[in-house]
Amino acid sequence: MNNKMLCYVDLPWLYFTDNMEKQWGDDWNDAPYEHNAGTPYEYETNVIKIAVYINNLWLDSPCDKGRCMSVEEINKAGYPWLKHFHDGSDPGLKPGTPLDEAITWLKEHNCEIYTLKE
Secondary structure, rough: OOOOOEEEEEEEEEEEEOOOOOOOEEEOOOHHHHOOOOOEEEOOOEEEEEEEEEEOOOHHHHHHHHOOOOOOHHHHHHHOOEEOOOOOOOOOEEEOHHHHHHHHHHHOOOOOOOOOOO
């Protein structure tokens, strides 16, 4: 599981893939992603997902500030899927973040990880 990278977030689920270049999902090129995108396809890549409970109300996602972006735009631009609202020095959870680093970041930001599914 060490080669898994963050590719999509639809809270409470975070999705990780082994191939960011090949990873795709339904309507990942449509904005806004939160009203269009489907979960990652799994037929060309290996995808796992984790469920988290966010105890930290200061975390936001790309759609929280009215950003109208697609999954494709977020992943290509490296825009954080989750970011601490008040901490400008925190880079957040960006696309491609390895699973182990994502788990560390989530725990540091007071999130509970409930499941890990392959």
